[in-house]
Amino acid sequence: MKINSAEFLLSASTKRQFPPATLPEIAFAGRSNVGKSTLINSLLNRKKLVKTSATPGKTQLINFFKINDQFFFVDLPGYGYAKVPKSVQSKWQDLVEAYLSERETLRNVIVILDCRHSPTLQDRQLLDWLNYYERPLMIIASKIDKLKRGQVKKQLQKIKHDLSTEHVPLGHSSMQYGKRKEIWEKLFPLIEN
Ligand SMILES: Nc1nc2c(ncn2[C@@H]2O[C@H](COP(=O)(O)OP(=O)(O)OP(=O)(O)O)[C@@H](O)[C@H]2O)c(=O)[nH]1
Numbered sequence: 001m002k003i004n005s006a007e008f009l010l011s012a013s014t015k016r017q018f019p020p021a022t023l024p025e026i027a028f029a030g031r032s033n034v035g036k037s038t039l040i041n042s043l044l045n046r047k048k049l050v051k052t053s054a055t056p057g058k059t060q061l062i063n064f065f066k067i068n069d070q071f072f073f074v075d076l077p078g079y080g081y082a083k084v085p086k087s088v089q090s091k092w093q094d095l096v097e098a099y100l101s102e103r104e105t106l107r108n109v110i111v112i113l114d115c116r117h118s119p120t121l122q123d124r125q126l127l128d129w130l131n132y133y134e135r136p137l138m139i140i141a142s143k144i145d146k147l148k149r150g151q152v153k154k155q156l157q158k159i160k161h162d163l164s165t166e167h168v169p170l171g172h173s174s175m176q177y178g179k180r181k182e183i184w185e186k187l188f189p190l191i192e193n
C-alpha cells in the first residue's frame, strides 16, 4: 500500500467527539502494551505518527488517523492495566464498547495479543463481544521477534486454542518487516470505498 498521507485527526473521550462516519475504518484493540500503536506506525511506515511507550496505558483516548484521505485507522486505549484506576478503566470500556458496537463505518477490528502471554479473560470477552455484534476481526500475535523460531508455531496454536476461535492468529513483529504485507492484503478490500 502506498501511503501518501497519514495524519492525526483527533482524540475522542466521548461519543460526541467521534468524527463524522464518512470513510471506512479499521480499529486496533487489545490489552495495554501489546503494541497496538506500534503496529499502526509499522503498517504506515511512520516511526512517530502514533505515540507509543514502554509504560502500559499510553493510549488513553480513541485516536483517529486519516490515511490517504481514503480511510481511518483508529487506535483504541488498551485494557487490563492494573495501575489505571477502575473508574477510568470503566469509562474507557464504555467508550470503546460504544465505538465498537455503533460505528457504522467500522470494517474490521484488529485484535492484538502479545505472543508470549496466554490470552486473558478480557481478551476472550472482547472476542465474544465482537462475535455477538458480528464485527469482522483478525487476530495478530505481536512481538513475535521475542520468541525463538521453534516456538512460534506452537505458541500461535496455543493462543488459538485458548481463545477457542476459528480465526488463525497471525504472528507479527513491528520491529521487523513482519507480516505487514499479509496484513495489508487483508485490509485492501475492506478500505475500498
Ligand atoms: N520487541 C517488540 N516490541 C514491540 C513490538 N511492538 C511493540 N513493541 C513495544 O511494546 C511497547 C508498547 O507498545 P505500544 O505500541 O505503545 O503498545 P499499546 O498496545 O499501544 O499500549 P497502550 O497504548 O498502553 O494500550 C513499546 O515499548 C514498543 O516498542 C514488537 O513487535 N516487538
Ligand SMILES: [Mg+2]
Binding pocket: 036, 037, 038, 051, 052, 058, 059, 075, 078
Ligand atoms: Mg497505544
